[in-house]
Amino acid sequence: MTAMTMAQALNAALRDALREDERVLIFGEDVGPLGGVFRITDGLTKEFGEDRCFDTPLAESGIVGLAVGMAMGGFRPVVEMQFDAFAYPAFEQIASHVAKMRNRTRGRVPLPLVIRIPYAGGIGGVEHHCDSSEAYYAHTPGLKVVTPATVDDAYWLLRDAIDDPDPVIFMEPKRLYWSKDEATPGDRRASSFGRAAVRREGRDATLVAYGPSVPVALQAAEAAAGDGISLEVVDLRTIVPFDDETVVSSVRKTGRCVVVQEAQGFAGVGAEIAARVQERCFHSLAAPVLRVTGFDIPYPPPKLEHSHLPDVDRILDTVDRLQFDDEPDVLHLAREAS
Amino acid sequence: MPVGTHDQTVDDLLPAVVPVRFVAEDGTAVEPPEGYAAPADEQLVEAYRRMVLGRRFDRQATALTKQGRLAVYPSSRGQEACQIAGVLALREDDWLFPTYRDSVALVSRGVDPVEVLTLLRGGWHCGYDPATTRVAPQCTPLATQTIHAVGMAEALRRKGEDSVVMAFIGDGGTSEGDFHEALNYAGVLRAPVVFFVQNNKYAISVPLAKQTAAPALAYKGIGYGIRSEQVDGNDLVAVLSVLTEAVRHARTGGGPFLVEAHTYRMDAHTNADDATRYREDDEVERWESADPLPRLETYLRGRSLLGTEDIAAAHDAAEAFASRLRDEMNLDLETDPLELFDHVFADATPQLREQRAQLASELED
Numbered sequence: 001m002t003a004m005t006m007a008q009a010l011n012a013a014l015r016d017a018l019r020e021d022e023r024v025l026i027f028g029e030d031v032g033p034l035g036g037v038f039r040i041t042d043g044l045t046k047e048f049g050e051d052r053c054f055d056t057p058l059a060e061s062g063i064v065g066l067a068v069g070m071a072m073g074g075f076r077p078v079v080e081m082q083f084d085a086f087a088y089p090a091f092e093q094i095a096s097h098v099a100k101m102r103n104r105t106r107g108r109v110p111l112p113l114v115i116r117i118p119y120a121g122g123i124g125g126v127e128h129h130c131d132s133s134e135a136y137y138a139h140t141p142g143l144k145v146v147t148p149a150t151v152d153d154a155y156w157l158l159r160d161a162i163d164d165p166d167p168v169i170f171m172e173p174k175r176l177y178w179s180k181d182e183a184t185p186g187d188r189r190a191s192s193f194g195r196a197a198v199r200r201e202g203r204d205a206t207l208v209a210y211g212p213s214v215p216v217a218l219q220a221a222e223a224a225a226g227d228g229i230s231l232e233v234v235d236l237r238t239i240v241p242f243d244d245e246t247v248v249s250s251v252r253k254t255g256r257c258v259v260v261q262e263a264q265g266f267a268g269v270g271a272e273i274a275a276r277v278q279e280r281c282f283h284s285l286a287a288p289v290l291r292v293t294g295f296d297i298p299y300p301p302p303k304l305e306h307s308h309l310p311d312v313d314r315i316l317d318t319v320d321r322l323q324f325d326d327e328p329d330v331l332h333l334a335r336e337a338s
Numbered sequence: 339m340p341v342g343t344h345d346q347t348v349d350d351l352l353p354a355v356v357p358v359r360f361v362a363e364d365g366t367a368v369e370p371p372e373g374y375a376a377p378a379d380e381q382l383v384e385a386y387r388r389m390v391l392g393r394r395f396d397r398q399a400t401a402l403t404k405q406g407r408l409a410v411y412p413s414s415r416g417q418e419a420c421q422i423a424g425v426l427a428l429r430e431d432d433w434l435f436p437t438y439r440d441s442v443a444l445v446s447r448g449v450d451p452v453e454v455l456t457l458l459r460g461g462w463h464c465g466y467d468p469a470t471t472r473v474a475p476q477c478t479p480l481a482t483q484t485i486h487a488v489g490m491a492e493a494l495r496r497k498g499e500d501s502v503v504m505a506f507i508g509d510g511g512t513s514e515g516d517f518h519e520a521l522n523y524a525g526v527l528r529a530p531v532v533f534f535v536q537n538n539k540y541a542i543s544v545p546l547a548k549q550t551a552a553p554a555l556a557y558k559g560i561g562y563g564i565r566s567e568q569v570d571g572n573d574l575v576a577v578l579s580v581l582t583e584a585v586r587h588a589r590t591g592g593g594p595f596l597v598e599a600h601t602y603r604m605d606a607h608t609n610a611d612d613a614t615r616y617r618e619d620d621e622v623e624r625w626e627s628a629d630p631l632p633r634l635e636t637y638l639r640g641r642s643l644l645g646t647e648d649i650a651a652a653h654d655a656a657e658a659f660a661s662r663l664r665d666e667m668n669l670d671l672e673t674d675p676l677e678l679f680d681h682v683f684a685d686a687t688p689q690l691r692e693q694r695a696q697l698a699s700e701l702e703d
């Protein structure tokens with residue numbers, strides 16, 4: 001166990017992957033001597049040489065297209081998009097090739113590659129630096145979409161992503177880069193893909209969150225506990241593959257569900273989760289599944305982002321709307337008994 | 339202080355002002371250009387056979403659309419010199435990154451014609467194995483394959499293989515951003531890749547003049563530090579000679595090479611297109627007289643490399659090939675709807691397994 005920041009955990013994961021597998025390569029904009037604008041690739045060029053970690057010309061479609069060709073040629077590229085909104089030039093490559101190559105070729109050409117994207121807001125970034133773009137990728141069949149919320153997960157989910165036989169969009173909540181916690185780099189273990197984590201156990205309602213929203217959900221659960229409400233917090237870790245089982249068993253237990261996401265709400269990942277929960281837990285639900293999301297607006301300027309981002313208050317207000325007072329006694333008693 | 343950032347001189351990179359040519363439209367030899375060697379006689383005779391077969395395949399594929407056996411077919415009639423020279427310039431261990439228009443090249447490369455036509459027949463997307471054939475899936479999103487080609491070239495170089503990669507692209511595709519990103523990456527990485535532009539004068543209906551203000555597409559290379567050439571795309575001897583030099587250049591560490599072949603798409607964009615809406619018949623007729631096949635035939639006959647019997651044999655072989663293809667394509671296609679779930683991921687997610695089960699039960703009803 002070592003205390004480190006999420007940025008350091010990601011750096012350690014890249015370093016260990018480079019060390020263990022010579023097919024692993026890192027490239028992107030400023031990832032070489034500079035170590036990336038967030039320093040996630042700090043020191044890698046120095047340790048492994050320009051051959052293994054290198055700067056590319058400034059062109060995102062080119063970065064991803066090059067990764068496609070190199071993965072076809074037997075390498076395992078891990079590329080960095082500098083910011084969420086600057087990955088858009090690569091969208092055609094991602095949607096038409098990265099996501100589809102295995103399928104188009106009947107399984108003959110897999111593309112084991114990772115596209116790392118620092119995403120979402122909360123750091124006072126100016127426009128085009130704070131988009132929550134996960135839904136675009138999650139909506140594209142053939143992509144795995146991963147987003148860590150803890151320091152230890154940052155290390156292990158990135159290792160899992162690099163080892164995965166399929167392309168992974170690895171979304172790094174940039175406001176958590178400087179969060180510090182224990183991490184456990186070390187011997188390989190089974191992949192955590194498709195396995196959500198219950199971060200806090202609770203009785204009265206389930207908060208489902210991922211990436212940057214997990215710490216906010218945990219704070220809300222802490223605050224609610226003070227008011228006598230016991231909230232369970234589920235961290236998805238991987239949006240694709242989605243862990244229905246963990247989410248469903250939590251909601252069946254608590255009978256109430258709030259989905260928390262920082263992204264704008266309309267047609268977002270939270271909408272998918274809400275639909276899945278009500279399809280599977282209808283008879284266990286004592287209230288409609290509610291969502292706490294950003295508003296359906298372009299990401300706000302730095303001085304206004306706090307009005308947009310879901311915070312503890314917005315989550316608690318939403319929990320309040322879970323119709324605790326309306327609950328028929330019989331349901332309540334049944335749950336108490338179980 | 340030198341002003342440039344590289345040691346190559348501008349003249350080394352620039353294409354010839356007039357497209358390279360070995361054989362005139364009437365099949366007579368012209369003064370050979372400097373810097374390019376004439377291909378071996380046997381290779382030219384082999385190219386002739388392949389062009390005859392390629393054209394027959396192309397005609398057969400178009401016929402198959404009329405019978406409803408293919409959903410659509412983009413013909414390359416008139417572009418056979420490019421299709422065949424592109425393949426002959428490569429070794430078996432080189433890679434090809436083709437477009438939807440390049441089926442004739444794939445067949446000439448030895449890819450099973452039924453597997454080539456899988457995409458257009460509708461049984462799956464890519465029907466052949468790219469890993470064993472070293473032919474990437476035929477690419478439809480324009481120009482996106484050119485940057486994959488650079489990545490593959492870089493991968494081969496790193497693995498110490500001396501294979502090269504050839505990326506095919508059309509004139510319209512050179513306007514796409516990915517083409518420029520690919521040229522730039524290839525230049526910076528000095529990747530062993532040859533970009534082969536078949537300028538057939540149209541992108542569906544849009545003529546070249548609306549596509550670019552460049553004096554020729556081959557001039558797009560110099561801005562990226564890439565050696566470039568333009569060639570008469572209906573002169574097999576010239577295309578093969580220039581591509582052979584381009585491949586040699588790439589293979590021996592000279593870096594990427596861009597070749598523009600001036601040719602013409604004789605048929606409509608696909609069988610579903612109506613070319614009379616955007617071009618005049620007399621333009622098409624003018625290009626008939628530049629047809630690459632009779633040109634090569636006359637040239638080889640003139641040099642006594644090809645006799646009447648050889649010509650007949652080439653056509654017989656092409657007929658036999660077409661007849662086999664027809665028979666195979668007339669068999670009803672076997673498909674398995676449940677395979678739809680097999681290749682999304684290495685291991686299907688629980689959600690895909692559920693959906694697979696759902697479709698399976700729908701199929702039972």
Ligand SMILES: Cc1ncc(C[n+]2csc(CCOP(=O)(O)OP(=O)(O)O)c2C)c(N)n1
Pocket residue numbers: 439478479480507508509510511512538540541542603607
């Ligand atoms: C990115 C993209 N935009 C549009 C199309 C639709 N489209 C298919 S072929 C074509 C014309 C391409 O012309 P050119 O590159 O000259 O190749 P040719 O068809 O003449 O061989 C167009 C516009 C496409 N396939 N991909």
Ligand SMILES: [Mg+2]
Pocket residue numbers: 508509510536537538539540541542
């Ligand atoms: Mg064209």
